[in-house]
Amino acid sequence: MLKTMNIEEMLHSNIIKIVKETYDVDVKDFIVEHPDNREFGDYSTNIAFILSKTLKQPPLEIAKKLSYRSTQEIVKTLTDAKENRIFESAEFVAPGFVNFKLSKRWLQLVPNEIILQEKAYGSSDVGGGKRIALEHSNVNPNKAAHVGHLRNACIGQFLERSYENLGYNVEVQYYANNVGVQVVTSSMGMEMVNDINPGDYEKFDHYAWDVYASMESRISEDPELQKKRQELLLKLEDPNSEEFKKQSILANKILMDQLITFKELGFDYDVIIYESDILMLDLWKKAFEMLKTNPNVYYAETGNSKGCWLVRLKEQPIQNSAEDVEEDKIIVRSNGVPTYTGKDIAYHMWKFGLLDVDFGYKKWNSGTQKKELWVTSSDPENSLSPVSFSKVDYVYDVIGTEQSYAIDVVKKSLGYLGFTKESENMKHVNYGFVFLSKDTARLLGMDVADDKDFYAMKGRRGWGIKIDDLIKMVDGRLSDEYGNFEYLTTVRTGAIKFQMLKPNTFQDIVFDLNEALDIKGYSGPYIQYAYVRANSVLAKSGITPAELAEVQPDLPELSERETDLLRTIYKYPEIVQKAAYNFSPNAMCDFLFELSKSFNAFYNDIHILGEENHDKKLFRLSLCAATRQVVVNGLYLLGIDVPEKM
């Protein structure tokens, strides 16, 4: 695999070297960035401002000196693998920036590089095959998945592909709580809710959606039913009970329907972890044996939490006081049953292989995905599995921001137990809520009399946009406008995923149906369209990528459109890394949009096939091929395919 060099890093270290030689000082806290305004070059640094304090000189003076030195050193000597100079100038500008401009020669060779590297352009092997357990989707198996889950899955798939692209081994885990309150509620509803008929629904999980909402409202009004639910939950502690079996069957039926939904948008998983198997395996008991010998885990003999086991959350001198501290987190109730957080600590210890146990696994031919799908199993005949999903190097959990506190407790607990490395290697990918706009809420029949700007989805009330319904609506809109064309599914999936990924992950977003159905402008189809145009030109030219790869352009002049495109496309490898490391799919969306805009402008103003100068024509075609390749690579990371025609 070819490795794309990182110009930003090269520039950074070269600046450090020059500063050392010029002023004999070491600097680190300066930045190298792409200036917003292209007139200021391709890279820019604020080094002069940083130095001005220590050197007690005006920034402009420093910038002047450093830009001179840079011209002598960086511009003259910094070359790529083929000995081409990367920069053509380094200039200082008031109030004290040093700006670097990429050389025309180097820029012209970028498309060639991209065409040669194909899918590998932007990839790297920094991950070195380290394993990441990536947990996402995690829909409770008691009802259909909604757009909140969709956001989770989209972010998850982006991380899966991005980290694979950086050389990590990513294993996608789907945690299914098949013995929780939610499934129990749906299960009760299956028997008690009689005014809803499964025959009226296209999918069973949609039926379950309404049953769940109906049952919840009945339980909330009836203490007797609440008691019954508690009893049922208790019975589920026994894996051999009738209730347990019935419950598992129901959960699996709904899970299957959820997988069908996710298949429709191309999501894949490696393993489904059943909560019931976590119970069967006694993960908790094994973990608790380790936990209770640790000085940071203690038994409260007095206080509000008398009789409970707690984990310390504040760094404090370890004392043998048995009195509980208010901030500390209860992990075992006074009746001996572990809390959710307690079990989660155990679960994460399993992920890192800190417990000496593992599940059995068996294959599930769900027919819903491209990868092999495994599920955990407590059946002794599966105890010797050919696979294992334990003992990973990193754990990334794509979980809503509302669980930040709980996850923080798990992380801290791992640390306090001495698993410092594991604690650091566990990352919470938190993402904001998906609210509904007032219009959309009204459309769903929610009460909007209080006139707020947005409304929360509520599974318990049956309020939310099901993913299946969204898909259907987008498909409907597309076929209304463009007919039933061959690549409708690809365009629809692109539209939906891009929509979910373009905002910052930590931001709450307001989902509006009208906006989701409006696929113009900053959208997936816009980028797919740029691909289709590039593709079409190349097809008509009759020239193959292999032939274009031979082209070594050396044009004296480039048009503004061509230069703009080049000055955008070379950034791709940097974006790939930034988007992955910062959990920022939106950075990739942004980049692809900017690239497509630049390509569209080029396409609009510049003749390609009609160009008479052979060299120019070839170069323009290679620009098309390069753009096409980068769009394919970038969209792939977002989980989006490209249509051959639109």
Next chain:
RNA sequence: GCCCCCGUAGUUCAACGGACAGAACGCGGACCUCCUAAGUCUGAAAUGCAGGUUCAAUUCCUGCCGGGGGCACCA
């Protein structure tokens, strides 16, 4: 009460402490006898309030105002 996140054009979102705060939708103009108009060009329009730190603040700090989430022997 304590903790976390968020307040940017009419709306939905950008902006690692940087150089005139970017887009998209919507609104107002202009472009198909050249490779796909799901497109291009173009106009109007914004940093909640008050202080502070800095050469430089949407970004950092303090206070206030507004919105969301969390702080369970729930999951």
